[in-house]
Amino acid sequence: MGKWTEQQKTPLADRSLEVCDLIELEGVPISLELEDNTSFLERMFSDSSDFVLRKFQLKNSVHAIAIFVDGLISTNEVNEALKTLMVLEDGSDQIGVIEEALLPVSQISRVQDYKGLLQAVLSGDTGIIVEGNREALTLGIRGADTRSVNEPEGEAVVRGPREGFIENIRTNTSMVRRKLKTPRLKMKSLVVGRKSNTNIVVAFLDGVANSELVDEVTHRISRIEIDAVLESGYVESLIQDNEYSPFPQVMYTERPDTVAAALLEGRVAIFVDGSPMVLLVPTTFWMMLQASEDYYERFQMATVVRWLRYMFLLISLMTPALYVAVTTFHQHMLPTTLLLSIAAAREAIPFPAIVEALIMEIAFEALREAGVRLPKTVGQAVSILGALVVGQAAVEAGIVSAPMVIVVSITGIASFTAPHFNAAITIRLLRFPLMIIASLLGIYGILIGLLVIVGHMASLRSFGIPYLSPVAPMSVGDLKDVLIRAPWTELENRPSFLGVEQARRIGPEFLQKYHRAEEESQNKEAKERERYDE
Amino acid sequence: MNNRRNRKGLTRYCLLVSIVSILLSGCWDRREVNDIAIVIAMSVDKEEDGKYRLGVQIPLVSSMGSLSGGGGGTSGNESFYVDSAVGKTLHEARAILQTRMSRILYFAHYRVVVIGSEVARSGFSKPFDIISRYPENRLTSYVVMTKGKAIDLLNAHPHFERFSGEAIRELIKAVTIPVSIKDMAQMNITPGIDTFLPVFDPVNTQPKGDSKEIEGTGIAVFRGDKLIKIYKRSEVAGIRWFQSYFNPFSFVIEMDDSGPISAMVLKGHAVVKPMIRQGRIHFDIQLYASVFIPETLSPLDFNDKSTFNEVERRLAEKITKKVDFILNESKKHRVDPTGLGLTFAKRYPKLWEQKYKKRWEKELPHITFQIHSKVQVTNIGQTTNSLMKEGL
Numbered sequence: 007m008g009k010w011t012e013q014q015k016t017p018l019a020d021r022s023l024e025v026c027d028l029i030e031l032e033g034v035p036i037s038l039e040l041e042d043n044t045s046f047l048e049r050m051f052s053d054s055s056d057f058v059l060r061k062f063q064l065k066n067s068v069h070a071i072a073i074f075v076d077g078l079i080s081t082n083e084v085n086e087a088l089k090t091l092m093v094l095e096d097g098s099d100q101i102g103v104i105e106e107a108l109l110p111v112s113q114i115s116r117v118q119d120y121k122g123l124l125q126a127v128l129s130g131d132t133g134i135i136v137e138g139n140r141e142a143l144t145l146g147i148r149g150a151d152t153r154s155v156n157e158p159e160g161e162a163v164v165r166g167p168r169e170g171f172i173e174n175i176r177t178n179t180s181m182v183r184r185k186l187k188t189p190r191l192k193m194k195s196l197v198v199g200r201k202s203n204t205n206i207v208v209a210f211l212d213g214v215a216n217s218e219l220v221d222e223v224t225h226r227i228s229r230i231e232i233d234a235v236l237e238s239g240y241v242e243s244l245i246q247d248n249e250y251s252p253f254p255q256v257m258y259t260e261r262p263d264t265v266a267a268a269l270l271e272g273r274v275a276i277f278v279d280g281s282p283m284v285l286l287v288p289t290t291f292w293m294m295l296q297a298s299e300d301y302y303e304r305f306q307m308a309t310v311v312r313w314l315r316y317m318f319l320l321i322s323l324m325t326p327a328l329y330v331a332v333t334t335f336h337q338h339m340l341p342t343t344l345l346l347s348i349a350a351a352r353e354a355i356p357f358p359a360i361v362e363a364l365i366m367e368i369a370f371e372a373l374r375e376a377g378v379r380l381p382k383t384v385g386q387a388v389s390i391l392g393a394l395v396v397g398q399a400a401v402e403a404g405i406v407s408a409p410m411v412i413v414v415s416i417t418g419i420a421s422f423t424a425p426h427f428n429a430a431i432t433i434r435l436l437r438f439p440l441m442i443i444a445s446l447l448g449i450y451g452i453l454i455g456l457l458v459i460v461g462h463m464a465s466l467r468s469f470g471i472p473y474l475s476p477v478a479p480m481s482v483g484d485l486k487d488v489l490i491r492a493p494w495t496e497l498e499n500r501p502s503f504l505g506v507e508q509a510r511r512i513g514p515e516f517l518q519k520y521h522r523a524e525e526e527s528q529n530k531e532a533k534e535r536e537r538y539d540e
Numbered sequence: 541m542n543n544r545r546n547r548k549g550l551t552r553y554c555l556l557v558s559i560v561s562i563l564l565s566g567c568w569d570r571r572e573v574n575d576i577a578i579v580i581a582m583s584v585d586k587e588e589d590g591k592y593r594l595g596v597q598i599p600l601v602s603s604m605g606s607l608s609g610g611g612g613g614t615s616g617n618e619s620f621y622v623d624s625a626v627g628k629t630l631h632e633a634r635a636i637l638q639t640r641m642s643r644i645l646y647f648a649h650y651r652v653v654v655i656g657s658e659v660a661r662s663g664f665s666k667p668f669d670i671i672s673r674y675p676e677n678r679l680t681s682y683v684v685m686t687k688g689k690a691i692d693l694l695n696a697h698p699h700f701e702r703f704s705g706e707a708i709r710e711l712i713k714a715v716t717i718p719v720s721i722k723d724m725a726q727m728n729i730t731p732g733i734d735t736f737l738p739v740f741d742p743v744n745t746q747p748k749g750d751s752k753e754i755e756g757t758g759i760a761v762f763r764g765d766k767l768i769k770i771y772k773r774s775e776v777a778g779i780r781w782f783q784s785y786f787n788p789f790s791f792v793i794e795m796d797d798s799g800p801i802s803a804m805v806l807k808g809h810a811v812v813k814p815m816i817r818q819g820r821i822h823f824d825i826q827l828y829a830s831v832f833i834p835e836t837l838s839p840l841d842f843n844d845k846s847t848f849n850e851v852e853r854r855l856a857e858k859i860t861k862k863v864d865f866i867l868n869e870s871k872k873h874r875v876d877p878t879g880l881g882l883t884f885a886k887r888y889p890k891l892w893e894q895k896y897k898k899r900w901e902k903e904l905p906h907i908t909f910q911i912h913s914k915v916q917v918t919n920i921g922q923t924t925n926s927l928m929k930e931g932l
Contacts, residue, residue: 333572334570334572335570335571337571337573337576337578337646337648338649338676338678342580345578346599349573349574349576349578349601352573353574353602354602355574359572454557458553462550
């Protein structure tokens with residue numbers, strides 16, 4: 007630190023460039039002499055072929071430079087801006103006048119030091135330094151190529167918006183802003199990463215989200231010291247409560263509507279530049295099992311689907327373990343005919359049930375991984391081979407039994423019913439230890455395993471909120487959005503366990519009117535029926 | 541810092557749990573499905589020298605036709621085999637059997653226990669002791685008796701099922717009054733009701749006997765654990781009314797000169813009212829039945845109210861006769877499978893306890909009863925008159 011403060015006083019020309027990350031340029035002033043600035047920048051960006059330093063003269067012959075990174079700017083618009091300065095406007099060389107009167111650029115700001123200047127330029131702005139000025143201008147004329155907004159691939163829905171986040175943070179925040187057009191939607195900006203200088207936006211609804219929670223999130227992010235943040239996963243693992251738990255304590259989503267809904271529940275969203283995944287905190291386990299579509303579909307259907315997910319979560323966690331336990335310890339638990347079929351199928355199998363189960367489960371995991379990672383053109387070959395490996399051929403070769411294939415298939419299907427991938431991955435991981443303990447101790451072992459898992463989950467916290475809430479600790483009023491998906495007229499309050507500051511979601515007067523209207527229409531119908539009967 | 545402490549705690553916790561669980565080695569008896577011989581049916585016979593013969597029926601899973609191409613040894617088309625051994629106790633017999641089996645005998649899946657007539661005559665309690673003691677047992681398995689050697693019933697080859705054990709089980713549920721081990725034990729130890737078991741025998745297919753099928757031939761009644769009498773199939777109908785589980789059954793009535801009518805009793809139950817009449821125990825028995833007429837060889841017109849009533853009356857008469865027969869037999873042999881004593885005990889608990897509990901068997905011949913039957917013909921088929929008859 008001492009070295010940096012010392013350096014700040016030294017003139018630009020004599021500065022050493024040994025430590026020259028942005029953070030060390032804090033407070034380094036822009037020189038009055040244009041020559042100093044030019045040589046300093048040229049030294050700093052030597053061997054940087056994409057860095058452009060354009061010298062030009064204002065119309066009144068004052069020297070100036072424009073700096074930008076090729077590829078991050080919109081060339082035409084920068085040309086337009088330079089044209090106004092060089093050709094059209096005959097005016098002052100004062101930076102304030104240029105900003106306010108001369109440059110027809112909507113996003114423009116003044117910076118005092120090199121840190122601000124270079125951060126803007128490296129993010130895609132164009133910097134302009136004019137001779138004799140202590141301040142520089144940054145023009146926000148960005149034009150880097152970005153992917154267009156697509157349907158989110160990881161979280162597809164049948165009913166609901168089809169837009170997903172992209173890698174550009176501004177586009178992402180704008181997508182949420184478009185859903186919540188209120189000044190109370192706050193977006194705090196932070197920069198993390200000494201080398202990457204990644205922009206991070208902490209979004210929350212002022213007046214809804216607990217302010218302590220917002221402070222805690224901001225605090226945890228701003229204290230991160232790391233060289234680069236390449237994906238939101240970095241931030242996730244650096245702010246989560248328990249690094250060693252297999253359970254994800256921070257949820258991510260690529261759907262703007264999910265983010266908006268979470269904000270409305272009083273959660274905090276973390277946007278990370280360069281990642282199409284937005285983090286949501288605090289996270290509870292049940293969030294992982296809810297899809298945005300639950301709230302768009304009819305509530306009966308959503309409730310049934312939720313229970314289906316809970317059931318299949320257990321199935322994907324326990325089926326192989328149960329199969330192993332029952333066939334090696336508890337044969338009396340099966341119906342006789344089923345036991346005979348299993349015995350007949352297993353007759354020629356050389357391995358014990360646990361080995362068989364491990365072979366198949368690992369083969370399945372490998373197939374899944376290969377399917378995700380392989381280029382699309384090879385994908386088909388993998389699925390054909392996969393069907394042979396985890397299927398008929400393996401059974402006919404007498405290596406695995408047919409019931410085991412069924413067990414693995416059910417487990418596979420079940421694990422894909424979880425709407426969020428990271429929850430599914432955790433469950434898939436946990437079923438291996440469960441399988442092994444089941445092969446040693448039977449169902450007793452499975453129960454021990456489940457106890458440890460549930461105990462661990464109950465001890466987890468995400469930003470102070472218990473992981474299993476509102477089930478444990480129980481918060482009865484909030485269960486109607488976990489055990490069932492109550493109709494919207496019943497979901498009049500936000501979940502209370504998050505400590506929200508403004509509870510009501512639906513106006514009480516509307517509800518009264520709504521119920522009255524319902525009653526009236528029923529009465530009317532009854533009256534009409536009476537009249538008809540007469 | 542916090543994390544590290546957490547991790548340490550978790551590791552310690554896991555270690556503790558695994559050590560404790562290994563000490564509690566209740567489940568440490570791992571055996572693969574292909575290491576066990578699943579006993580599907582069991583037979584108990586008494587040999588002349590007083591020893592017991594334990595017979596087991598074991599499916600040959602390798603020849604049951606699975607997809608596994610590797611295939612185990614095949615032994616013709618047999619889907620099961622039966623073996624037996626003799627021992628002073630059943631467990632000794634089991635141990636002897638085990639010495640010639642490459643797989644562990646596994647008793648948790650037997651569906652029926654067959655006892656031979658010798659065991660029935662000399663008392664079934666002793667050989668059945670092991671069933672309440674040995675953990676690998678199902679109290680829900682059915683018990684049947686056979687008139688000859690029990691093992692012959694296991695050796696029969698019914699065509700429909702792959703194993704005769706399975707066939708017996710299905711037959712028990714379909715045609716007779718099912719008695720599980722639990723029921724048998726309850727009837728055996730409850731005063732006021734006597735044990736009965738369905739009787740099954742191997743019979744040849746008719747008219748050309750080329751294979752052995754299994755047939756339900758009646759009901760055996762025991763006093764205590766010893767066989768007293770076997771009712772024929774046509775006689776057991778009277779017992780059915782006193783069971784909580786009623787299997788539909790058929791019989792034929794003759795209408796005076798018009799021809800026989802088949803009747804199928806779909807539902808039936810009895811309401812027994814015990815009372816003391818002139819110092820004697822009297823039972824007032826009301827029988828209810830709903831009957832389906834599947835066939836008639838008589839020209840009767842069921843649309844005629846009086847004919848219909850007449851048929852119902854005849855049916856009631858017949859049913860009364862059947863129950864009457866059983867109860868008279870009970871009095872004669874002093875064994876009661878219908879549980880009249882139990883009904884009495886529920887109505888007059890004190891009197892039963894003081895006076896009759898000990899000597900119910902002696903009191904039985906002196907009881908009186910009166911039977912009223914009420915029959916409702918609920919269904920006479922799809923046409924009201926015979927299609928073969930004119931006047932349609």
